[in-house]
Amino acid sequence: MCAVDELVERVDDQDRVLGVVSRRQAIREGWLHRIAVTVCRDEHGRILVHRRSEHLSRFPGLHEVVVGGAVNVGESYEQAAARELAEELGVRVLPRLLFTFLNHSGLSPHWLGVHEAVVPDTVAADPDEVAWHGWLTEPDLRSALLEWCFTPDSHEAFSRYLEFRTARS
Template identity: 85%
Template sequence: MDERVERVDDQDRALGVVSRRQAIREGWLHRVAVTVCRDERGRILVHRRSGQLSRFPGFYEVVVGGAVDVGESYEQAAARELAEELGTCVLPRLLFTFINRSGVSPHWLGVHEAVVLDAVVPDPDEIAWHDWLTEPELRSALLEWRFTPDSHEAFSRYLAIQTAQS
């Protein structure tokens, strides 16, 4: 069964409930929550999407996440996705939201950050490979590997926020 999401407007206000498939097909805004995961040494989790996924199979990602369910907050969705995809219970912190037009369809993207202290146990249906990279290693990988469009957009905005806070 297709996921149900809230169709939202350009102010992130709910307009109604639709299927995610329909939102993507029609180009309707809906919500997606992602998290940049860091370990205790400040390295960033990077993973390669499973080859069986319908969207961007085999591409790399610097964020973990998915669609925000009906009635769920960005933070709740981010925590749920971390548990589902990485097997870790951590409370991510929402950093910012923006309308992302660089993926399959436009959507509001809630970008979070979390420090993951426990070992991750990725869901093999979602994640084929993962590793922790330093920022310089990740910058090189972003130039050499095939990353999802969301990863490029979210990570560049994430770095801008980090730089502004320094």
């Protein structure tokens, strides 16, 4: 489970490590730190969407297009993404880092490492983190993003994810 007071690496605007701080302090002070997220697809290309548990301190009850959390001290983006998938969905896969960007949406500015992974369509979501989950096609997800309440990171990360995939084609 993701705790707001975990230790993270404070980084600069080039994503270089400056030191170790608590995540709570990084958020409060607006210091850059790292977050790793994964867009999860099933073998049919559908995208996993989930709703955050109501008791979470950050964005309770909002939907997300990505699964992830803070990059711990000494972890790579890929290691953090894999750890978060195991913790939140019970899935053990190696996500592929697609890109990073300086994200200004959310509680505070942070570097966001966006990954992609193909995961089984049956996941064991942690009820402390995930209140609901389902699989949507891209067109259905585009509609949901306009109708449902999503986290700020979801909009930005998914938009950039689609741009990345279009540029690769």
